[in-house]
Amino acid sequence: MGTTETGILSGRLSPVEYERNFSDLHPPLDEHEALVASDRCYFCYDAPCMTACPTSIDIPLFIRQISTGNPIGSANTIFDQNILGGMCARVCPTETLCEQACVRNEAEHRPVEIGRLQRYATDIAMRENRQFYQRAEPTGKSIAVIGAGPAGLACAHRLAVKGHDVVIYDAREKAGGLNEYGIATYKAVDDFAQAEVDYVLAIGGIEIRNNQMLGRDFSLNDMLARHDAVFLGLGLAGVNALRAEGETAEGVEDAVDFIAALRQSATKADIAIGRRVVVLGGGMTAVDAAVQAKLLGAEEVTICYRRGKEHMNASEFEQDLAAAKGVTIRHWLQPKRIIARDGKVAGIELDYTSITDGRLTTTGETGVLTADHVLKAIGQTFEADGLGIITLQSGRIVVDGEGRTSLDRVWAGGDCVLGGEDLTVSAVAQGRDAAESINHVLAAASQPAVAVA
Amino acid sequence: MADLRNNFVGIKSPNPFWLASAPPTDKAYNVERAFKAGWGGVVWKTLGEEGPPVVNVNGPRYGAIWGADRRLLGLNNIELITDRDLYTNLREMKQVKMNWPDRALIASIMVPCEENAWKSILPLVEETGADGIELNFGCPHGMSERGMGAAVGQVPEYIEMVVRWCKQYTRMPVITKLTPNITDVRKPARAAKSGGTDAVSLINTINSITSVNLDTFSPEPSIDGKGSHGGYCGPAVKPIALNMVAEIARDPETYGLPISGIGGITTWRDAAEFLVLGAGNVQVCTAAMTYGFKIVEEMITGLSAWMDTKGHRTLDDICGRAVPNVSDWQYLNLNYIAKARIDQDSCIKCGRCHIACEDTSHQAITQYVDGKRHFEVMEDECVGCNLCVNVCPVQDCITMVGLEPGVLDERTGKTVDPNYANWTTHPNNPMARQAAE
Numbered sequence: 001m002g003t004t005e006t007g008i009l010s011g012r013l014s015p016v017e018y019e020r021n022f023s024d025l026h027p028p029l030d031e032h033e034a035l036v037a038s039d040r041c042y043f044c045y046d047a048p049c050m051t052a053c054p055t056s057i058d059i060p061l062f063i064r065q066i067s068t069g070n071p072i073g074s075a076n077t078i079f080d081q082n083i084l085g086g087m088c089a090r091v092c093p094t095e096t097l098c099e100q101a102c103v104r105n106e107a108e109h110r111p112v113e114i115g116r117l118q119r120y121a122t123d124i125a126m127r128e129n130r131q132f133y134q135r136a137e138p139t140g141k142s143i144a145v146i147g148a149g150p151a152g153l154a155c156a157h158r159l160a161v162k163g164h165d166v167v168i169y170d171a172r173e174k175a176g177g178l179n180e181y182g183i184a185t186y187k188a189v190d191d192f193a194q195a196e197v198d199y200v201l202a203i204g205g206i207e208i209r210n211n212q213m214l215g216r217d218f219s220l221n222d223m224l225a226r227h228d229a230v231f232l233g234l235g236l237a238g239v240n241a242l243r244a245e246g247e248t249a250e251g252v253e254d255a256v257d258f259i260a261a262l263r264q265s266a267t268k269a270d271i272a273i274g275r276r277v278v279v280l281g282g283g284m285t286a287v288d289a290a291v292q293a294k295l296l297g298a299e300e301v302t303i304c305y306r307r308g309k310e311h312m313n314a315s316e317f318e319q320d321l322a323a324a325k326g327v328t329i330r331h332w333l334q335p336k337r338i339i340a341r342d343g344k345v346a347g348i349e350l351d352y353t354s355i356t357d358g359r360l361t362t363t364g365e366t367g368v369l370t371a372d373h374v375l376k377a378i379g380q381t382f383e384a385d386g387l388g389i390i391t392l393q394s395g396r397i398v399v400d401g402e403g404r405t406s407l408d409r410v411w412a413g414g415d416c417v418l419g420g421e422d423l424t425v426s427a428v429a430q431g432r433d434a435a436e437s438i439n440h441v442l443a444a445a446s447q448p449a450v451a452v453a
Numbered sequence: 454m455a456d457l458r459n460n461f462v463g464i465k466s467p468n469p470f471w472l473a474s475a476p477p478t479d480k481a482y483n484v485e486r487a488f489k490a491g492w493g494g495v496v497w498k499t500l501g502e503e504g505p506p507v508v509n510v511n512g513p514r515y516g517a518i519w520g521a522d523r524r525l526l527g528l529n530n531i532e533l534i535t536d537r538d539l540y541t542n543l544r545e546m547k548q549v550k551m552n553w554p555d556r557a558l559i560a561s562i563m564v565p566c567e568e569n570a571w572k573s574i575l576p577l578v579e580e581t582g583a584d585g586i587e588l589n590f591g592c593p594h595g596m597s598e599r600g601m602g603a604a605v606g607q608v609p610e611y612i613e614m615v616v617r618w619c620k621q622y623t624r625m626p627v628i629t630k631l632t633p634n635i636t637d638v639r640k641p642a643r644a645a646k647s648g649g650t651d652a653v654s655l656i657n658t659i660n661s662i663t664s665v666n667l668d669t670f671s672p673e674p675s676i677d678g679k680g681s682h683g684g685y686c687g688p689a690v691k692p693i694a695l696n697m698v699a700e701i702a703r704d705p706e707t708y709g710l711p712i713s714g715i716g717g718i719t720t721w722r723d724a725a726e727f728l729v730l731g732a733g734n735v736q737v738c739t740a741a742m743t744y745g746f747k748i749v750e751e752m753i754t755g756l757s758a759w760m761d762t763k764g765h766r767t768l769d770d771i772c773g774r775a776v777p778n779v780s781d782w783q784y785l786n787l788n789y790i791a792k793a794r795i796d797q798d799s800c801i802k803c804g805r806c807h808i809a810c811e812d813t814s815h816q817a818i819t820q821y822v823d824g825k826r827h828f829e830v831m832e833d834e835c836v837g838c839n840l841c842v843n844v845c846p847v848q849d850c851i852t853m854v855g856l857e858p859g860v861l862d863e864r865t866g867k868t869v870d871p872n873y874a875n876w877t878t879h880p881n882n883p884m885a886r887q888a889a890e
Contacts, residue, residue: 035523036522036523039521039522039523040521042803042805042846043805044802044803044804044805045803045804045805045807045808045820046804046808046820046826047803047804048802048826103801103802103803104801106800106801106802107799107801107847
């Protein structure tokens with residue numbers, strides 16, 4: 001079967017092509033490459049890369065450790081700040097974080113390859129299952145972590161280190177959250193997300209209960225009754241609706257579901273894709289979906305974004321990646337209606353848009369793209385079921401600097417909180433910091449009274 | 454075009470770049486390749502006395518240290534003098550000299566410290582048509598344990614004695630190669646001059662252990678779990694060599710004695726530095742062993758381009774030009790005041806100048822200005838030490854700027870004195886006070 005047959009079909013490619021298309025996007029550095037790359041680091045003082053890292057990894061130190069033949073020590077440096085440093089090395093938009101801040105850009109426009117070096121060190125430590133942390137004396141405290149994504153895992157690990165017992169409740173079949181279900185396959189090959197979950201859980205003291213959904217299987221009050229504290233790392237379970245005619249036609253799909261299905265597929269040959277795919281949206285999810293649609297054998301893939309290139313949430317690197325894979329990115333186009341034939345998608349009509357007086361408006365001009373598969377990547381929403389009276393703003397949980405919510409004994413972090421950056425690495429930082437805050441509060445509460453003589 | 458022709462103690466070569474006596478000059482095959490590549494001369498790998506040749510180890514002979522990107526910075530070796538038959542070498546030398554009459558061919562010699570040993574080998578060497586001889590008084594390993602090489606070079610009396618024999622038994626120019634493994638290089642140089650040497654060459658290699666294998670606890674290079682000190686060379690030794698060359702060049706007792714400069718010369722710039730510090734030509738080894746013979750093209754064209762730019766026509770125009778500027782510390786002008794300046798346009802904001810100054814020097818470079826990462830020299834704290842210049846990864850980003858006389862030095866609150874004043878007359882110098890009293 002070729003790529004030119006119309007309709008949403010699986011098995012467009014040969015097994016060899018699937019394997020090639022979904023292999024590692026950035027192959028790991030070998031030892032020689034890592035040494036050459038690490039030699040480029042200047043060991044800056046108060047390094048801008050470190051400041052740019054949401055988890056504040058000591059980047060100059062971990063790179064120097066690589067360059068001196070100490071990758072295990074390097075991994076320790078990374079994990080001290082970010083226990084999911086392995087995944088972050090793969091999925092961080094380094095080009096807008098550490099690598100953008102690298103001083104090498106100033107003179108040479110080519111940063112140190114921080115992300116790939118981080119992967120080099122963490123891969124070695126994880127391959128050898130080197131564990132760097134031991135649990136403190138048991139505190140007898142129990143904490144519920146709701147959501148086994150990056151925020152929840154980082155929080156649980158730090159709490160376990162402090163000697164607390166942790167139960168993670170997760171709505172899905174597997175732990176990992178977006179690391180397991182939301183990341184493009186070629187960024188986390190070889191079931192890395194599960195390997196990382198295992199690595200994190202090896203600390204001990206963390207129990208994961210899957211298929212446990214807040215609002216369906218338990219409420220926040222249940223958790224508060226059972227545990228000393230609760231951390232909400234719920235992520236964004238909902239997706240925005242298109243609110244356009246024809247949205248229910250067969251062949252209109254949420255990009256997050258498409259990406260999740262791809263991740264769960266072993267061979268990718270079972271994942272159906274259209275011949276002409278239109279992806280709606282301008283973020284990382286749109287790019288991940290579009291690129292993978294192309295890799296599955298779609299003949300044409302077009303991203304339609306309702307604003308300009310400069311407004312896209314997908315980084316420059318991601319946009320270039322999409323272009324390199326043969327995806328067409330079109331700007332200033334907003335879906336008007338899905339054109340259906342026999343209940344199936346046949347095309348999409350789009351309004352041309354512009355910004356007038358600071359507001360996005362349609363120009364009155366329209367256009368039609370032929371399509372048999374439409375993927376919606378127009379944003380995810382927080383679903384607050386089961387949270388009770390917790391304070392929300394703009395549909396997200398409000399937290400203070402330590403991750404405390406408006407409710408006593410409840411902390412939150414990751415994509416579900418207000419002001420989040422929708423980044424794995426930010427979620428990790430918030431989970432970790434909330435754990436420190438929880439530990440601090442619990443320790444203060446259990447401090448024995450000091451007798452005054 | 455600058456004229457690079459070299460006349461060193463009467464030995465003529467088309468350029469001043471010779472290959473030093475070492476593995477690259479061990480046999481005709483290599484030397485022919487070197488001449489084809491453009492080298493002006495070679496000092497053939499050291500010949501020993503007639504009889505069974507020396508033997509080398511059959512394991513690693515070299516150890517090394519590296520800089521970033523595994524650039525070879527320093528090399529050491531435990532190889533001995535030639536391990537080929539004397540007559541094979543002599544035959545090849547003669548043939549090569551015939552093939553390349555315009556190139557310099559020097560025989561390096563190391564035989565026991567006995568008059569007869571020298572007396573008998575010199576006519577054999579002379580017969581090859583070699584342009585001169587170099588006395589290997591430098592090798593620090595292996596041969597020195599047998600009373601040769603550095604064992605001679607460390608005793609000025611022996612040097613003088615052997616040089617005298619050589620001058621007596623050959624008409625060839627004699628170049629005495631000095632070991633740096635001594636405290637004052639002027640002593641062996643003076644001895645060589647007393648013995649009548651035509652020139653000295655230096656430095657030979659430095660006693661060294663380059664590294665230790667942390668699995669086996671054996672020094673490298675490791676021979677069956679043991680290591681021995683070897684002779685250190687390469688870019689890392691250049692500063693030591695430059696100083697020793699300058700010491701001899703400015704010593705009143707050896708002033709004017711021709712010097713062949715050796716030690717870590719890797720680029721035309723290194724070579725030029727040796728020449729201006731008093732060397733009449735230079736010898737190269739490690740750079741060739743690292744990159745091959747072709748590097749001489751870079752050296753020739755680089756030296757030539759610099760000379761053209763500066764208007765120097767011949768090597769005589771540059772040789773020794775820096776010697777009058779080599780001084781003892783006590784004569785340095787204490788009224789000269791310089792401050793570091795950071796060019797903000799080329800600053801990449803790595804912060805290394807700041808932390809070097811903050812942690813280890815004079816707290817004279819800012820980290821933040823108006824809340825922004827900004828590195829700037831505080832002139833009221835800067836002592837002009839130059840550390841920031843040396844740690845900055847960007848060339849010419851930080852420069853030292855001398856304050857004009859009459860300008861206020863914000864650190865001391867005094868204006869810059871236009872007069873030269875040194876330590877010998879400084880009020881804090883007890884010796885100077887005594888003299889005044």
